[in-house]
Amino acid sequence: MQNNVIVSCEHLMRSFTSKDMGINHVLREINLQLNQGDFVVLIGPSGCGKSTLLNIIAGFDKPTGGTVMVRGAPVRGPGPDKAMVFQDYALLPWLNARENVEIGLRLQGVGTRERRCIADEFLRLVGLGHAAERPVYKLSGGMQQRVSIARALALKPTVLLMDEPFGALDAFQRAIMHKELVQIWKTTNASIIFVTHSLEEALFLGNRVVAMTPGAVGLTGEISIDLPRPRDPMSLEFTALKRKLFDMITAHIPDRTETFVE
Amino acid sequence: MGTDSKAVRTPASASRVGPAMGQFLGTLRETSIGLVVPGLFILVWWIAVAAGVFPEAVLPSPLAVGRALVEWAFGARDAGPYSGTLIDGIAASGQRVLVGYSIASILGVLIGVPTGFFPLVGKLLDPLIHLLRPIPVTAWVPLSLIFFGFGFKGAVFLVAFGSFFPIVVNTIEGVRGANRMLVKVGGMLGASKFELLRSFILPASLPAIFVGLRLGIGLAWVLVIVAELMSVKAGIGYTLLDAYSFNRYDVVIAAMIMLGLMGFFSDRIIVGIQRVLLRWHQEVSIHAE
Numbered sequence: 001m002q003n004n005v006i007v008s009c010e011h012l013m014r015s016f017t018s019k020d021m022g023i024n025h026v027l028r029e030i031n032l033q034l035n036q037g038d039f040v041v042l043i044g045p046s047g048c049g050k051s052t053l054l055n056i057i058a059g060f061d062k063p064t065g066g067t068v069m070v071r072g073a074p075v076r077g078p079g080p081d082k083a084m085v086f087q088d089y090a091l092l093p094w095l096n097a098r099e100n101v102e103i104g105l106r107l108q109g110v111g112t113r114e115r116r117c118i119a120d121e122f123l124r125l126v127g128l129g130h131a132a133e134r135p136v137y138k139l140s141g142g143m144q145q146r147v148s149i150a151r152a153l154a155l156k157p158t159v160l161l162m163d164e165p166f167g168a169l170d171a172f173q174r175a176i177m178h179k180e181l182v183q184i185w186k187t188t189n190a191s192i193i194f195v196t197h198s199l200e201e202a203l204f205l206g207n208r209v210v211a212m213t214p215g216a217v218g219l220t221g222e223i224s225i226d227l228p229r230p231r232d233p234m235s236l237e238f239t240a241l242k243r244k245l246f247d248m249i250t251a252h253i254p255d256r257t258e259t260f261v262e
Numbered sequence: 263m264g265t266d267s268k269a270v271r272t273p274a275s276a277s278r279v280g281p282a283m284g285q286f287l288g289t290l291r292e293t294s295i296g297l298v299v300p301g302l303f304i305l306v307w308w309i310a311v312a313a314g315v316f317p318e319a320v321l322p323s324p325l326a327v328g329r330a331l332v333e334w335a336f337g338a339r340d341a342g343p344y345s346g347t348l349i350d351g352i353a354a355s356g357q358r359v360l361v362g363y364s365i366a367s368i369l370g371v372l373i374g375v376p377t378g379f380f381p382l383v384g385k386l387l388d389p390l391i392h393l394l395r396p397i398p399v400t401a402w403v404p405l406s407l408i409f410f411g412f413g414f415k416g417a418v419f420l421v422a423f424g425s426f427f428p429i430v431v432n433t434i435e436g437v438r439g440a441n442r443m444l445v446k447v448g449g450m451l452g453a454s455k456f457e458l459l460r461s462f463i464l465p466a467s468l469p470a471i472f473v474g475l476r477l478g479i480g481l482a483w484v485l486v487i488v489a490e491l492m493s494v495k496a497g498i499g500y501t502l503l504d505a506y507s508f509n510r511y512d513v514v515i516a517a518m519i520m521l522g523l524m525g526f527f528s529d530r531i532i533v534g535i536q537r538v539l540l541r542w543h544q545e546v547s548i549h550a551e
C-alpha cells in the first residue's frame with residue numbers, strides 16, 4: 001500500500017435492521033480512498049448515508065461488511081488521529097475557548113505549558129487569538145465552530161472529518177468560514193473529508209467531490225475540481241460544474257423517495 | 263417609528279445614578295414588591311386577632327409572636343422556660359441537618375454516578391433504589407429508633423436516608439442524560455473511561471445533581487423536625503412540640519417562623535454555590551430562550 005494513502009474504504013457495507021422496516025441497506029460496496037492533502041467533499045441528498053460513512057471512518061460506528069483503514073491500520077474505535085468537527089460544535093460549555101482546545105492535548109499527555117502554546121497557536125490560526133479566555137457559551141455560532149476546528153487541528157489528526165460543520169451558520173458567516181477553511185487546509189496540509197448537501201459549498205471547497213445517492217450500490221460518481229482558488233461561484237466554469245454535479249446526483253435519485261439537494 | 267426610538271433611550275433615572283447604584287435600587291424595589299403580600303398577610307392576621315375573630319389564647323397576635331421570638335432568642339428579665347434557648351435549638355437542629363445532609367450528598371453522588379454511567383451497576387442498583395424510594399421516610403422511624411436510638415444518631419439517620427433519594431435519583435438521571443454527543447467527543451479526544459466520567463459526564467450532569475441537592479435540603483429539614491417531634495429531646499422541632507403541650511402558641515408560631523427561615527437560608531446557600539459552579543449553565547439556558 002502506498003505511503004500517502006490516508007483513508008481507504010473497501011467494499012464497505014452498513015445496514016440497519018429494525019423490526020418494522022426490515023433491513024435498511026444504507027451503505028453498499030463503498031470504495032473510497034483519501035490521499036495525503038486531499039480535500040474530499042461527500043455530497044448527496046439527505047439520508048444517503050454521508051454521516052453514516054463519516055461515523056464509520058471516525059470509529060463511532062462499525063461497518064457490517066468490508067474494511068476501513070486509516071494509514072493502513074484497521075479502524076477499531078474513535079481516537080485523536082481521526083478528528084471530527086461536528087455540526088453543533090459539541091464544545092464543553094463549562095470551559096473557555098483555550099481549555100476546550102487544550103483538553104484533547106491534556107488527554108494525550110501533553111504538558112501544561114506546551115499545550116497552552118499549541119492551543120493558542122491553533123486559536124490564532126482560526127482567528128480567535130484574542131478570545132482564548134472567553135467562555136465558549138458567550139461566543140457566536142461561527143466563533144464556536146472555529147474553536148471546534150482549532151480543537152480538531154490541535155490533535156494533529158491524520159484525517160480531519162467534518163459533518164456539515166457550517167450548516168448552522170448564516171450565509172455570510174458560512175462564506176467567511178469557507179475562505180478560511182481553504183486557507184487552513186493550505187497552510188496545514190490537512191487531509192479532509194467534508195460532508196455537505198450544498199452543491200456550491202462542495203464545489204467551492206473540494207479538490208475532489210464525491211457524490212452519493214440513497215439506496216445506490218457504490219458511490220454515484222466523482223468530479224475532480226481544478227478551478228483556481230479562490231473560486232468564484234458566479235463564474236461560468238463554476239456554474240457548469242454545478243450543473244454537471246446536480247445532474248449526476250438527480251439522475252440517480254429514485255423518484256419515490258423524498259429528497260432534497262440545495 | 264417614533265415609539266421605537268423612545269423605547270431604546272435610557273430612562274433618565276438610570277442615567278443620573280451610577281450602574282451599581284441603579285442595580286442596588288432595582289434590587290431594593292424588587293425586594294420591597296416581594297414584601298407586599300407577606301405584609302398584607304400579617305396585617306390581616308393582626309386585624310383578625312384584634313377584632314376577636316380568633317381568641318388570643320388560640321391565635322396570638324403578630325406582636326405577641328414577635329415578643330416570643332425576641333425572648334426566645336435573647337432572653338428576658340422574667341425568664342420563661344424558652345428564654346434565650348434559640349441559639350442552642352438552631353445548633354442542635356442545624357448540626358443534625360448538616361451531618362445527615364452531608365452524608366446523603368456524598369453517598370448520593372458517589373452511588374449515583376456509577377449507577378448512571380455503568381449499565382451493569384445500573385441494572386444491579388436501579389431496582390433496589392426504586393423499591394425503597396416509595397416508602398415514606400417517616401415509615402423508617404421505628405426501625406431507626408431500634409437501630410440508632412432516640413438521640414443524635416437516629417435523627418441523622420432519618421435526615422440522611424430521606425434526603426439521599428432525591429440526590430441519588432437526580433444524579434443517575436443527570437449522568438444518563440448527559441449528552442451522548444459528549445461520549446463521542448470524549449472518545450475522539452482520547453479520553454479513558456475514568457477521564458470521560460471526570461471531565462465530560464460529571465460536569466455535564468451537575469445541573470441535575472443540583473436539582474437533587476435542592477430537593478434534598480428541603481427534605482432534610484422536614485425529617486429533622488419529624489425526628490425531633492417523635493424522639494429527640496432538643497432542637498427547634500422539639501421546642502415546637504414542647505410549647506404546644508404547654509399551650510404556648512406564640513412560641514409554636516415563632517418556631518414555625520424559625521424553621522421557615524432556616525430552610526430558606528440553607529436553600530440560598532446551595533443556590534449560591536450553584537450560581538458559582540454553574541455559571542455556564544444559567545447562561546446557556548438564557549441563550550436558548
Ligand SMILES: Nc1ncnc2c1ncn2[C@@H]1O[C@H](COP(=O)(O)OP(=O)(O)OP(=O)(O)O)[C@@H](O)[C@H]1O
Binds near residue numbers: 046047049052053
Ligand atoms: N442508528 C441508526 N439506526 C437506524 N437507522 C439509521 C441509523 N443511523 C442512520 N440510519 C439510517 O441511515 C440512513 C442514512 O442516514 P445518514 O444520517 O447517514 O444520512 P445523511 O446522508 O447524513 O443525511 P443528512 O444529509 O440528512 O445528514 C437514513 O435512512 C437513516 O434512517
Ligand SMILES: [Mg+2]
Binds near residue numbers: 050051052163
Ligand atoms: Mg448527516
